[in-house]
């Protein structure tokens with residue numbers, strides 16, 4: 260079975276990626292299987308840069324097909340912040356609740372029509388003499404208060420277009436059919452399928 264190393268320390272991303280790709284004959288490995296890999300540096304100014312860096316670090320160490328995900332929430336009113344700073348918006352080591360609180364505070368009083376936002380995921384698949392990147396975007400708007408308990412990160416405050424529920428009120432299956440990550444993975448699916456076939 261083709262081995263695929265998920266180049267992320269985020270367990271929620273791992274769950275989502277595994278679920279979306281479950282029909283492919285892939286053996287998923289994670290960074291827990293390679294304790295020697297150094298922390299993945301994310302000091303790039305774009306999702307693309309960070310995603311490539313994470314994939315390269317893991318591929319260099321494992322020499323196995325590696326998939327990295329760099330993602331975040333872009334709020335138009337805030338000139339696309341938090342963007343690449345999404346994980347640490349309220350400071351290094353900030354919790355999801357703290358990040359959500361900071362963002363809602365900044366957006367307090369901003370009317371619904373100016374609360375447009377989008378999630379973006381940038382995936383990089385890296386193998387032997389091979390690199391492929393795909394992007395997925397899910398457009399929506401920011402809620403006024405956190406709602407829902409599923410998912411992670413900014414899920415409780417993001418309402419995808421076409422829904423009245425937040426990402427955190429959708430089931431994992433529902434989120435995984437419309438999310439930014441799902442869209443980026445769908446674009447990667449054909450490449451992955453070929454890798455599976457060629458072993």
Ligand code: ITT
Pocket residue numbers: 266267268269272299301328329330331332345346358378410411412413414426438440
């Ligand atoms: P890795 O770098 O190890 O993959 P990370 O959590 O640090 O894990 P990122 O640097 O890509 O990952 O930051 C992504 C942040 O964006 C994440 O911590 C969330 O705050 C947010 N985010 C990304 N995708 C999300 C989603 O589907 N739902 C909610 N928040 C999300």
